[in-house]
Amino acid sequence: xxxxxxxxxHVLRWRRRALLFWADGSRTVITFDAAGRAxxxxxxxxxxxxxxxxxxxxxxxxxxxxxxxxxxGPALHAPVAGIVARVHARAxxxxxxxxxLLVLELMKMEFPLVxxxxxxxxxxxxxxxxxxxxxxxxxxxxx
Amino acid sequence: xxxxxxxxxxIAVRACLxxxxxxLRSALFLTPADHEGPAARLADEIHLCPDAEPARSFLSLEExxxxxxxxxxxxxxPGYGFLSESEELARAVAEAGALLVGPPVEALRVTAHxxxxxxxxxxxxxxxxxxxxxxxAADFPVLLKAARGGGGRGNAFVERPEQFADALRQLQHRxxxxxxxxxxxxxxxxTQARHVELQFFGFGGLGVLALGTRDxxxxxxxxxVVEEGPAAPPVAAALQxxxxxxxxELGALGYRGAGTVEFLWDVARRQLxxxxxxxxxxxxxxVTELLIGEDLVEWQLREALGLGAEALFRREVAPRGxxxxxxxxxxxxxxxxxxxxGTVHHLxxxxxxxxRWDLGVxxxxxxxxxxxxxxxxxxxxxxxxxxxLGRAALALQAAELHGVRTNLTFxxxxxxHEAVREDRHTTRWIEEAFLREATGAPLxxxxxxxxxxHGREEPAASQxxxxxxxxxxxx
Numbered sequence: 001x002x003x004x005x006x007x008x009x010h011v012l013r014w015r016r017r018a019l020l021f022w023a024d025g026s027r028t029v030i031t032f033d034a035a036g037r038a039x040x041x042x043x044x045x046x047x048x049x050x051x052x053x054x055x056x057x058x059x060x061x062x063x064x065x066x067x068x069x070x071x072x073g074p075a076l077h078a079p080v081a082g083i084v085a086r087v088h089a090r091a092x093x094x095x096x097x098x099x100x101l102l103v104l105e106l107m108k109m110e111f112p113l114v115x116x117x118x119x120x121x122x123x124x125x126x127x128x129x130x131x132x133x134x135x136x137x138x139x140x141x142x143x
Numbered sequence: 144x145x146x147x148x149x150x151x152x153x154i155a156v157r158a159c160l161x162x163x164x165x166x167l168r169s170a171l172f173l174t175p176a177d178h179e180g181p182a183a184r185l186a187d188e189i190h191l192c193p194d195a196e197p198a199r200s201f202l203s204l205e206e207x208x209x210x211x212x213x214x215x216x217x218x219x220x221p222g223y224g225f226l227s228e229s230e231e232l233a234r235a236v237a238e239a240g241a242l243l244v245g246p247p248v249e250a251l252r253v254t255a256h257x258x259x260x261x262x263x264x265x266x267x268x269x270x271x272x273x274x275x276x277x278x279x280a281a282d283f284p285v286l287l288k289a290a291r292g293g294g295g296r297g298n299a300f301v302e303r304p305e306q307f308a309d310a311l312r313q314l315q316h317r318x319x320x321x322x323x324x325x326x327x328x329x330x331x332x333x334t335q336a337r338h339v340e341l342q343f344f345g346f347g348g349l350g351v352l353a354l355g356t357r358d359x360x361x362x363x364x365x366x367x368v369v370e371e372g373p374a375a376p377p378v379a380a381a382l383q384x385x386x387x388x389x390x391x392e393l394g395a396l397g398y399r400g401a402g403t404v405e406f407l408w409d410v411a412r413r414q415l416x417x418x419x420x421x422x423x424x425x426x427x428x429x430v431t432e433l434l435i436g437e438d439l440v441e442w443q444l445r446e447a448l449g450l451g452a453e454a455l456f457r458r459e460v461a462p463r464g465x466x467x468x469x470x471x472x473x474x475x476x477x478x479x480x481x482x483x484x485g486t487v488h489h490l491x492x493x494x495x496x497x498x499r500w501d502l503g504v505x506x507x508x509x510x511x512x513x514x515x516x517x518x519x520x521x522x523x524x525x526x527x528x529x530x531x532l533g534r535a536a537l538a539l540q541a542a543e544l545h546g547v548r549t550n551l552t553f554x555x556x557x558x559x560h561e562a563v564r565e566d567r568h569t570t571r572w573i574e575e576a577f578l579r580e581a582t583g584a585p586l587x588x589x590x591x592x593x594x595x596x597h598g599r600e601e602p603a604a605s606q607x608x609x610x611x612x613x614x615x616x617x618x
Binding site for chain 1: 196473481482483484485486488489491512513514515516543545546
């Protein structure tokens with residue numbers, strides 16, 4: 001899927017930005033946000049997406065590769081930044097695999113966090129109504 | 144006179160600009176999430192709502208009443224989404240001593256209710272997709288719709304009879320909490336369909352104007368992604384005989400302001416079915432604006448405030464050429480279109496001639512998890528469909544927006560796709576063909592079969608059917 005980028009011909013730099021001119025005639029704008037992460041525009045000669053914090057990902061998800069809600073470790077992190085809509089899990093509770101522990105809401109969409117396997121809830125780190133960043137620790141499970 | 148802009152994003156920008164053009168004072172209802180947004184720079188004054196959460200801001204009648212009292216606004220502009228189509232909003236505005244820019248409560252009671260609107264449509268000779276509340280096996284797949292809901296979360300798709308009872312119960316539960324009404328309608332689901340709509344504009348006692356058609360078949364997950372106008376000639380021709388009756392029925396309700404009648408065109412049977420009426424301005428209204436050369440948000444304010452409404456009603460409007468709109472969302476196509484949040488730190492959106500970006504963000508704006516991920520829209524006009532699509536592609540490819548992931552690449556790929564250029568897509572094309580194609584998944588059999596074109600190669604028919612879009616029903 002990933003092809004090698006063509007050779008770089010010119011670079012124009014200005015404040016926190018750069019404009020890259022590639023040998024194949026395409027160009028890419030790179031900018032840096034306040035956290036120092038690099039961002040690039042999508043319009044490359046190959047028509048490939050190079051957007052977002054500089055991850056040169058594929059343009060579209062792989063078949064059946066929709067984003068998985070939650071992670072599979074003993075700790076569950078927020079898959080997206082969002083608002084905690086509902087908390088179903090309580091500390092000390094035994095939960096079954098697939099049970100919804102907590103629901104995040106983001107722009108009118110709900111993202112349920114489900115237990116990856118049967119486990120005991122050690123702690124719930126967020127309350128309903130709280131805004132959380134992507135990757136924030138939400139629920140710890142005992143394995 | 145002062146207009147309270149009770150919305151956010153690009154539609155709030157449009158309302159502030161229209162107020163300025165008409166020499167009216169605008170007061171913007173502003174939440175902490177939008178302090179850095181463009182609307183705050185354009186409004187004459189702001190009313191600060193302390194909480195960004197929709198339930199305690201744009202969905203709160205209490206906060207609205209407080210804003211009307213504190214700003215002393217004479218009118219409230221609701222835009223789209225949030226409470227824009229609710230009778231409660233119309234009543235709350237009246238109780239607060241202001242006037243709502245939109246249809247009166249008596250008209251909303253019919254048009255914003257899916258069941259009553261369907262009765263109105265049947266009186267106009269239109270077919271609907273309704274089936275009995277206990278559908279038979281032959282009716283499947285069916286679509287369940289909350290009577291008072293709008294789009295996405297108010298709908299449920301049911302493929303097989305054995306899933307019906309569960310889906311119905313779930314949607315009733317959701318409808319009760321979201322729309323405070325658990326009435327559900329059951330409709331036949333068309334697998335090969337085009338989504339078409341008629342833009343109308345009501346002038347109360349004067350009557351209702353039909354302003355032309357749009358086609359919004361490019362959808363993902365029942366959400367419109369790319370819209371265009373006018374609709375293909377065969378569809379417009381099928382709608383034509385009903386337009387006068389629709390305007391007459393809406394006129395009898397005393398309808399005021401912008402509204403849309405939505406239809407589904409059954410591609411295989413070549414039949415038109417009424418879907419619903421949207422009793423507000425729509426996201427895709429700029430398609431019509433480019434076709435007729437008017438500012439519909441300004442029309443809304445002029446009609447509501449009595450600023451030369453009669454002159455607008457008498458104005459000759461004739462759609463010309465073709466227009467395309469693409470919705471820019473803060474979402475990541477590479478991760479199943481999950482919405483993204485962040486701060487826009489870089490924005491470069493050149494617009495070719497006859498193109499326009501309607502944006503709700505500026506450099507420095509934050510995109511927060513509180514609201515819909517719509518960042519803005521690109522609209523492009525051309526003498527014909529190919530030119531409009533070409534200009535849209537040009538603008539989308541040149542666009543740079545950094546700080547939040549967007550669907551820009553996805554949009555650019557859609558407007559350039561062969562199936563779209565050849566007008567062969569249906570409402571499920573993005574999910575069933577386009578996304579599968581991009582990921583290499585096999586296509587379902589009915590997608591690989593050659594789909595009929597939509598007859599845009601008959602320009603004579605197009606001109607003929609568009610000629611009579613100027614129909615106005617005068618009471």
